[in-house]
Amino acid sequence: MTELLELDFMRRALLAAVLVGLTAPAIGTFLVQRRLALLGDGIGHVALTGVALGYLTSSSPVITALIVSALGAALIEVVRARTRTSGDVALALLFYGGIAGGVLLIGLAPGQSTGTLTSFLFGSVTSVSEEDVTIMAALAVLVLGVLAYFGRELFVLCQDEEVARTHGLPVRLLSLVIAVTAALTVVVAMRVVGVLLVSALMVVPVAAAQQLTRGFRATVGVAMLVGVLSAIGGLSTAFYADVAPGSTIVLIALGVFAAAVAAGRVLRRRRGRAGAVRRTRGAAALGSIPGTESGSMRT
Amino acid sequence: MSEVAVADPRPEPAPPAFRVTGAVVEYDGRPVLDGVSFEVPRGEVLAILGPNGSGKSTLSRAMLGLVPLHRGGVELHGVPVRRFRQWGRVGYVPQRLPAGGGVPATVREVVASGQVARLRRLRLPGPADRAAVDEALAAVGLADRARDSVHELSGGQQQRVLIARALAGRPDTFVMDEPMAGVDAASQRALAGAVAELRRRGHTVVLVLHELGPLRPLIQRAVVLAHGRIAHDGEPPRPAGEPARPDHDHAPPDAGAPLLAPAVPGLEVPRRD
16 A cells, blocks of 8 residues: 555545545535445536537636536536426436537547547546646545535435425525535546546445445445445555456446445345344333334335 | 493404415416415314315415415414414424434433424423323323324324424414324324313414314314315314214214215315325
């Protein structure tokens, strides 16, 4: 581990990966609860249209990618709210539109090919510059700040949008906050670590965490921990085994998910037994009939 | 001197909690509510009854501005629902807790989220807020489950969590959409107890119900809908076969539930799963 830290490029790569590992699962938890787990990937593909537009108009591809993907994320919310389209279909529309637009526009840009887009899809965590790390740090502060500021309202929104409205919450604004924050995370991080890594880290650590936790806050915390550990573990493995770092991080996160599923089973069985004892005691004390209906997960 | 006792029979005229005037809701041109008008005075416990498809759930949602009206209007505490801002006074209990993407949340987290209207942005909950959450949990008998995940609870217990969430914000106006549907006996008692307490405190409660059931003694007035129109507004309908003498003890064990006076058309058998 120490020799890793002696190499400048690895130090920067580790920092960048850890920052994505912290940020992506935090916003990802809200996306997962809102059934928009694939939003990160969708935004990543819309960003390709933005990148191509940047090359075509000779402006900064990152800036155009940011604008186009923020618009795309906002568009998903509009499509969800205004048309008879569920979240996952809205995502699919965005996804295909993004790729098609990107490939079409990059073909029109002089001297560019789809290869340009590929570098944005997969990124390169080992060629991160000092400036990239600063931008990533600023992104992390911004995203975590937004989540801390709006967190309570976003939790209510992700639980039940109608209940959020009867609390007088600005539902449309909050939906946009989630979508634009996700877009910002993806676009800033994709150039550095690639769309695959950032969108995977929005979902996989959350999926792992929810096997083990009982609360929302705990899920966010454990997901961030899983994200950071996968980032560090994946990068060091990639360094020693000389394999692709981004993919290694994602595969390690998936390994953690598999382990969490097994651990979660054991944990719930143990809790179930303890809970049953507590419930029978409580019921006896109240002289009431314990509930017989099994827990329901209706949608 | 005897004049003094009746000196001022009119205190501050408070607007009704809800005023619905000529409400029409259409889905794709098909009317679901067809000109419904009624008022709910403050402090009344009112049941909205009716068979499936009669529009009772739509009515309750329209009363909170969740369903756009095609024609007519809804006022909350004297303010048109679109301009209403005192949402901290309103506690809405939806039919069920959506599972969403399956991210767990503890009972306490869900109940505490009911305070969002009065506790916003960067303010940490104080001792009074935490006490209100404890009180809400105790009111529905779930104090010992506060740290459990809501999705591990039974349907009836989840319903109690939703009511506790509405209580935690300490509103004075409640709308509950079928809180008794598919709820076990223990939860029914807990819910009836919570509604009784709200009535004792003089809060307004609008309940959408399949059947009056254990809530029957608490209901002051019933609005029965049929085909999107009000078929009955007044005394809660009596169960068919209920004897005139209240001390008659040959009533079937579940009297009061599905059997209703023939004057009230087609109230369905409750679903008890």
